[in-house]
Amino acid sequence: MKRIFVAILVVGMGMPFLCTESSYAQTQKLALSLSLKNVVDLAIAQSTSIKVVQNMNVRSYWRYKNFQTGFRPQLILNGDLPNYSHTTQPITQPDGSIEFKQVSNAQMFANLALSQSIPFSGTYIYAASSVYRIQDFNTSNIEFSGTPISIGFVQPVFSYNWMRWARRTEPLIYEESMKDFIESIEEISLTATYWFFNYLRIQTNYNLAESNLKNSNDNLKIAETRRELGSISENDFSRIRLSVINARKSLNKARMDLKNADFELKSYIQLDPEQEIQLDMPLNVFLFDIDMDKALKEAQMNRKETPQFERRLIEADRDLIRAKRDNSLGATLRGSYGTANASSTIGGIYDNPEKQRMLQLSLSIPILDWGRSASNVRLAESQRELVVYDVEQDRKDFEREIVVQVEQFGLLKDQLTTAKEADKVAENGYEISLRKFQNGEISITDLNISLQERESARRDYIASLQDYWVAYFKLRILTLYDFEMQEKIWYPNPMLDVPQKDRIAFEGSPAVTN
Numbered sequence: 001m002k003r004i005f006v007a008i009l010v011v012g013m014g015m016p017f018l019c020t021e022s023s024y025a026q027t028q029k030l031a032l033s034l035s036l037k038n039v040v041d042l043a044i045a046q047s048t049s050i051k052v053v054q055n056m057n058v059r060s061y062w063r064y065k066n067f068q069t070g071f072r073p074q075l076i077l078n079g080d081l082p083n084y085s086h087t088t089q090p091i092t093q094p095d096g097s098i099e100f101k102q103v104s105n106a107q108m109f110a111n112l113a114l115s116q117s118i119p120f121s122g123t124y125i126y127a128a129s130s131v132y133r134i135q136d137f138n139t140s141n142i143e144f145s146g147t148p149i150s151i152g153f154v155q156p157v158f159s160y161n162w163m164r165w166a167r168r169t170e171p172l173i174y175e176e177s178m179k180d181f182i183e184s185i186e187e188i189s190l191t192a193t194y195w196f197f198n199y200l201r202i203q204t205n206y207n208l209a210e211s212n213l214k215n216s217n218d219n220l221k222i223a224e225t226r227r228e229l230g231s232i233s234e235n236d237f238s239r240i241r242l243s244v245i246n247a248r249k250s251l252n253k254a255r256m257d258l259k260n261a262d263f264e265l266k267s268y269i270q271l272d273p274e275q276e277i278q279l280d281m282p283l284n285v286f287l288f289d290i291d292m293d294k295a296l297k298e299a300q301m302n303r304k305e306t307p308q309f310e311r312r313l314i315e316a317d318r319d320l321i322r323a324k325r326d327n328s329l330g331a332t333l334r335g336s337y338g339t340a341n342a343s344s345t346i347g348g349i350y351d352n353p354e355k356q357r358m359l360q361l362s363l364s365i366p367i368l369d370w371g372r373s374a375s376n377v378r379l380a381e382s383q384r385e386l387v388v389y390d391v392e393q394d395r396k397d398f399e400r401e402i403v404v405q406v407e408q409f410g411l412l413k414d415q416l417t418t419a420k421e422a423d424k425v426a427e428n429g430y431e432i433s434l435r436k437f438q439n440g441e442i443s444i445t446d447l448n449i450s451l452q453e454r455e456s457a458r459r460d461y462i463a464s465l466q467d468y469w470v471a472y473f474k475l476r477i478l479t480l481y482d483f484e485m486q487e488k489i490w491y492p493n494p495m496l497d498v499p500q501k502d503r504i505a506f507e508g509s510p511a512v513t514n
Contacts, residue, residue: 031278036196036469039279042269043192044185044491049268053184054495060177061496067170071117071163079110086137104137122161124154131349143342146349150338152358157331165318172311179304182480185491190473195268197466199261200279204462206254208455213247215434219447220244222438231440239444285468287413288483290406295479299402302480302488309391316387323380327373330364402478409471412464419457419464426457 034042044050086104093099111130118125131146223240226232266273300306339353366373433450436442476482480489 031276033278033280035280036193036282039196039265039269040189040192042271043188046270047188047192047268048270049188049191050185053181053188054493056184057177057181057493058496060174060181064170064174064177067166071119071167073114073116075112075114077110077112079108081108081110083107083109102138106135106137108133117163119161119163119167122156122159122163125152127151131346133346143344144346144349145340145342147338147340147356148350148353150336150340150356152334152336152338155333157333158325158328159330159332160322160325165314165321168314169311169318172307172314175307176304176311179302179307179480181493182302182489182491183304183477186473186477186480186489190470190477192269193466193469193473195265196279197462197469199258199265200281201459201462201466202254202257202261203279204458206251206258208458209247209251209254212451213244213251216240216244216247219437219444226440236444243444243448281462282465282469285416285465287416290409290475290483292403292406295402295406295475295481295483296399298479298481298488299398303398303478305394305398309395312387312391316384320377320380320384323376327366327369327376332362334358334360334362405471405475405478409475412468412471416464416468419461423457423461426454430454 084106087102088100089103090098091101091103109130109132111128113126113128115124115126117123128150129146129148130150131144133142133144135142220240223232223237227237262277263273265271266275266277271277336356336358338356340356341349341351341353343349343351430450430453433442433447437444437447476489481487482489
């Protein structure tokens with residue numbers, strides 16, 4: 001299911017969010033009301049972080065495509081057109097003496113070659129045709145030579161076959177990069193969530209400070225009336241005046257904090273700095289149970305760690321094989337078969353050409369290396385054992401992290417319910433205490449206690465909401481699975497027009513867009 005970037009439409013095309021009068025704005029501008037989903041969508045759509053992630057994904061895709069083309073037939077034309085020379089050179093005479101003579105000629109060469117690598121055996125085969133022309137300006141003579149057809153091969157024997165190992169590791173690296181792309185976008189969502197709740201917490205503090213100042217001013221007016229009637233002590237009156245001063249100080253501090261939070265949030269989601277915003281408290285939580293086995297299964301299927309573990313083990317085996325092959329008998333077999341000819345005309349090259357054959361075996365045998373070969377092999381063996389141990393430990397840590405996150409997510413339901421109830425009780429208690437204070441039934445000390453309980457409960461509730469949503473997005477990151485919609489998470493890359501089969505070829509089922 002495609003993620004609908006509502007936030008972009010709102011900002012770019014003017015489609016309205018629910019707009020309300022900002023409780024903290026100093027002007028009468030309407031504020032743009034943003035939910036947590038709106039902020040996350042904006043971050044995914046237009047933050048600077050998403051541009052970096054998309055570019056890295058493009059780089060990984062073309063790196064893999066470049067690797068694939070290396071194993072396809074290559075048709076190459078090269079040559080020298082022309083190669084003119086007018087110099088004095090030493091020329092060996094028939095009697096063995098050397099004389100310096102002036103040489104003036106123009107040479108031309110062209111070679112057309114079709115080559116192909118065979119990864120399974122490490123073989124390199126080719127077919128080529130070439131022509132060579134030389135014109136001697138001293139004698140006005142023109143000669144041609146060439147190879148109408150030549151077929152050959154190069155076959156390493158007892159050597160390390162890098163092509164075979166690359167065919168095993170490169171697809172895994174590509175799979176890692178595609179899964180890392182999805183994970184990185186989910187991490188952007190998590191970062192946007194942190195910035196959202198940072199702003200929401202400070203916004204709540206500002207609203208509480210504004211409400212406290214209003215109530216403190218009302219209390220001061222009531223206290224002034226009581227003072228005239230002589231029904232309040234000077235001590236209590238001074239405390240009420242002090243509460244007004246403290247409320248003003250708290251409001252000024254909250255206003256400065258809000259400006260900083262406003263800049264940080266808008267900078268991350270690339271929102272217009274002049275646009276007033278008001279964040280909505282994300283109360284639409286999804287209190288669902290998560291099956292542990294399901295979470296582990298999806299994580300193993302979707303996360304980059306699975307191909308990464310496999311690649312690390314393959315690379316350890318590869319390095320061990322390379323150490324053994326590079327420090328033992330090595331041989332290279334080369335062979336070619338074709339025709340060649342020389343003529344005064346270019347057409348004569350192809351008239352009754354002579355056969356040419358070549359077979360060559362090159363050897364490399366270490367005889368005395370003072371134990372260097374053996375030590376290299378031992379080092380590779382030790383490194384392989386270490387990699388096997390590290391992968392096994394990382395696999396256990398990976399699974400344990402998912403288990404812990406699922407368990408924590410389950411515990412957050414009770415915590416969130418309790419915090420919500422405490423916030424409601426504290427709010428009601430403050431309203432009751434405020435009325436009692438204004439009626440002269442309780443002192444300013446009792447009212448301040450109720451006020452502190454109210455603010456503490458509200459902050460705890462916001463913190464619980466943040467804990468829930470952070471755990472929710474962390475669970476998505478760890479599994480790359482949407483448990484709410486019961487589908488895999490997928491994001492398209494607008495910078496990359498990739499066919500479906502290339503886009504996520506490592507998945508056995510069609511990709512799901514979220």
